[in-house]
Each structure stands twice: as C-alpha cells, then as structure tokens.
Amino acid sequence: MERNNIYITFEEAQRLLLESVKLNKSVKVPVKESLGCILSENVYSPIDLPPFTNSAVDGYAINTDEISELPAKLEVLGEVRAGKSKRFSISKGGAIKVFTGSPIPDGADAVVEVERVETKDNYIILNEKPKKWKNIRFHGEEIKKGEKVIEAGVEITPQVAGFLSIMGIKYVKVYKKPDVFVIVTGSEIVEPGRKLKYGQVYDANSTSLYTALTKIGIKPKIERVKDNFKDVKNAFKRAYKSSDIIIFTGGISMGDYDMVKILVQGEGVKRIFYKVRQKPGKPLFFGKKGRKYIFGIPGNPAAVLTCFYEYVLPTIKKMMGYKDVLLKEEEKILSRDIKKKGDRLYFLRGKIEGDFVIPLPNQESHMLSSFAVADCLILAPQGVELIKQGEKVKIHRL
Numbered sequence: 001m002e003r004n005n006i007y008i009t010f011e012e013a014q015r016l017l018l019e020s021v022k023l024n025k026s027v028k029v030p031v032k033e034s035l036g037c038i039l040s041e042n043v044y045s046p047i048d049l050p051p052f053t054n055s056a057v058d059g060y061a062i063n064t065d066e067i068s069e070l071p072a073k074l075e076v077l078g079e080v081r082a083g084k085s086k087r088f089s090i091s092k093g094g095a096i097k098v099f100t101g102s103p104i105p106d107g108a109d110a111v112v113e114v115e116r117v118e119t120k121d122n123y124i125i126l127n128e129k130p131k132k133w134k135n136i137r138f139h140g141e142e143i144k145k146g147e148k149v150i151e152a153g154v155e156i157t158p159q160v161a162g163f164l165s166i167m168g169i170k171y172v173k174v175y176k177k178p179d180v181f182v183i184v185t186g187s188e189i190v191e192p193g194r195k196l197k198y199g200q201v202y203d204a205n206s207t208s209l210y211t212a213l214t215k216i217g218i219k220p221k222i223e224r225v226k227d228n229f230k231d232v233k234n235a236f237k238r239a240y241k242s243s244d245i246i247i248f249t250g251g252i253s254m255g256d257y258d259m260v261k262i263l264v265q266g267e268g269v270k271r272i273f274y275k276v277r278q279k280p281g282k283p284l285f286f287g288k289k290g291r292k293y294i295f296g297i298p299g300n301p302a303a304v305l306t307c308f309y310e311y312v313l314p315t316i317k318k319m320m321g322y323k324d325v326l327l328k329e330e331e332k333i334l335s336r337d338i339k340k341k342g343d344r345l346y347f348l349r350g351k352i353e354g355d356f357v358i359p360l361p362n363q364e365s366h367m368l369s370s371f372a373v374a375d376c377l378i379l380a381p382q383g384v385e386l387i388k389q390g391e392k393v394k395i396h397r398l
Contacts, residue, residue: 250299
C-alpha cells in the first residue's frame with residue numbers, strides 16, 4: 001500500500017491499481033447489447049452453417065451430366081425463392097430458376113449465373129458448360145453443429161455479433177460492464193447553455209467523462225454538487241448503492257473546500273494511493289470499499305481526461321476481462337524540444353505524424369484546446385528537464 005504523504009511514481013500507481021482491481025462476474029446479455037464486452041465462456045455453434053445447401057448467385061440450377069453438346073436448350077420448370085421451404089427436383093432436360101440464398105433443388109449440381117444464359121420463351125440456352133458444383137454453397141461447409149467457434153476472452157465487435165447472430169445465438173455470457181457514477185464537484189460549475197456569471201465556468205468534466213464512457217458502451221450516472229460537505233456525502237451514498245466505480249472530479253486537493261479527501265476517509269474507503277508524481281493529475285486518489293472502486297481526480301479538465309485514460313479506463317477494462325488494459329505504448333521521434341521541471345512525469349498532449357510526434361501548445365491542466373486535436377499523450381519522464389528535437393519519446397495512443 002501507499003506510504004503516508006509520499007508521492008508515488010506513475011508506474012507504481014498503475015501497478016497498485018491493477019493489483020487491486022478484480023474481474024467482474026459473468027452475466028448473460030443479448031448479443032445486440034454486448035458490443036465491447038468480453039466473452040466469459042467458449043461459444044459452440046447450435047447449427048450447421050450453412051444450414052442447407054444453397055445458391056451463391058442469382059441464376060439457374062441445372063444438372064451438368066445432362067449437357068452433352070452446346071448450345072444446350074433447357075426448359076425452366078419453376079423457381080425457388082430464398083426463404084421458401086418447398087422442395088424442387090430437377091427433371092431431365094430442365095432447369096430451375098434460383099436466387100442468392102435459395103435452396104438447391106434435388107438433382108442439381110451447378111448454378112449458371114443469370115447473365116451467362118440466353119432466355120427464350122420458357123427456355124434458357126447455354127453456350128458453355130459450367131463446372132460441376134459451381135456457385136453452390138454446401139450444407140455445413142463452414143461450421144458443423146457443436147463445433148467450438150469462438151474462444152472465451154474474445155471481445156465482441158460488430159463482426160463477432162453478426163457471426164453469433166447468423167448461428168441463431170440471441171444471448172451470450174460476458175463479464176459484466178461496470179456501472180459508473182460520476183460526481184462533479186464545484187460551486188463555480190455551470191451547465192453549458194446557461195449564462196455565465198462572473199466567477200463561474202462551464203462544466204466540461206461531466207461531458208468529457210460521459211462521452212468517453214459511452215464510447216466504450218457504459219452510460220454513467222452524473223451528478224453535479226456544490227462545495228458543500230453534506231451534498232457531497234449524500235451524492236456518494238447514492239453512488240455507492242448503485243455503481244461499481246465512483247469518480248469524483250474536484251475536491252481532492254488541499255484547499256479549504258476540497259471535501260472529497262475528508263469524505264473518503266470518513267466513509268471507510270481503503271486508500272490504495274493518493275498523490276502521484278505526474279502532471280496533470282498530481283493529487284489523484286484511488287481507493288476501494290468492498291468491491292467498489294473510488295477515484296478522486298483533480299477538477300482541471302485536462303487532468304480529468306488524462307487520469308481517465310491512464311487509470312479509469314484500465315480499471316474498467318480489467319473488470320470486463322480485457323487482456324490488454326493499458327493505452328498502447330509506442331516510440332516516436334520528437335519534432336521539437338520539450339522543456340519541463342524534472343520533479344514529475346509530464347503527460348503532454350501530442351499529434352502523431354508518421355514516425356514523429358508534435359507536442360501541442362496550451363498544455364496547462366485547465367486547457368482543453370490541445371486535447372481536442374491530440375491523438376496521443378507524450379510521456380516526458382520524471383528527472384528529465386530537457387528532451388531535444390530528434391530524440392525518441394514514449395507515447396500513449398488515445
């Protein structure tokens with residue numbers, strides 16, 4: 001656990017966080033609502049795929065053995081539409097019109113594309129003999145009933161969801177997405193759209209967190225509270241009853257109205273760490289009560305997003321069963337010098353251009369304009385005051 005009143009490194013903070021976070025329980029959910037979830041068990045096909053032999057094209061089903069000379073004239077005996085259950089059989093000297101997905105008539109061994117035949121009255125004329133089994137999809141050629149088709153641990157993407165659905169699977173078992181409750185503190189915070197008074201600022205934090213969470217399929221509850229201990233405490237109690245992760249923005253530093261720090265102490269939250277040698281987000285709190293995880297993030301908007309991507313998102317992903325939970329780390333060549341104080345790790349908003357990364361302007365923790373165009377965070381290490389243009393730096397992709 002974290003030593004009292006000592007700032008820890010970013011690496012140690014992430015290690016403590018990942019050691020503390022446990023996998024969520026497995027739940028059954030509709031496939032249509034499972035996007036972004038991780039399968040908690042193997043999936044076996046309940047049917048053969050295709051479930052019946054069918055046509056790959058619009059055309060005419062024929063028996064190639066009956067074509068001895070060209071051109072061949074065949075009578076159209078009927079048609080089989082996709083979705084029809086009636087069975088047809090090919091008679092000698094005949095053809096049956098089929099469509100993509102139509103069942104193949106008994107006795108047919110090829111389908112000639114509609115554009116490769118001439119039609120006259122109720123006959124088709126073939127000028128070339130197709131290969132046997134051309135344009136036919138065979139029953140069970142892709143998947144056999146009972147075959148294991150997806151391993152546990154796979155993320156459900158639109159492609160996976162479509163594959164599950166084509167096998168007739170309506171529900172799957174996945175690791176539960178955590179319920180998240182965001183408490184935005186600050187008497188100066190005003191909802192966008194209202195007129196600002198002197199001393200007030202618009203609330204960007206609830207919007208940033210709401211959209212970041214909905215992007216990964218989580219719809220959080222959001223509350224704004226004034227800098228009043230009773231209001232903050234009541235919001236926490238509501239959040240604790242209904243969520244797995246509680247995120248406070250603001251109220252975690254050392255000011256007279258920073259009440260979150262006092263609240264979590266009084267509510268029996270076990271502190272995992274508090275204060276990290278990083279910028280932005282130095283007075284970051286992470287704790288646990290029961291199976292609930294509590295974050296206290298400083299209220300500056302850039303600090304909120306940085307801490308979300310580096311700490312909250314990995315927590316969510318680990319709870320959901322992801323194997324890779326951290327932001328993707330790469331090395332890029334710095335396009336201009338970075339000067340900083342050496343006492344902390346800096347997360348600088350950057351823009352990737354091929355093998356290079358550009359540090360953006362407006363890097364202070366209250367500034368969001370650089371985040372609006374950034375696609376990565378540049379890691380300027382602790383203990384380093386100057387990184388020169390042309391040197392390699394680590395970046396975390398957003």
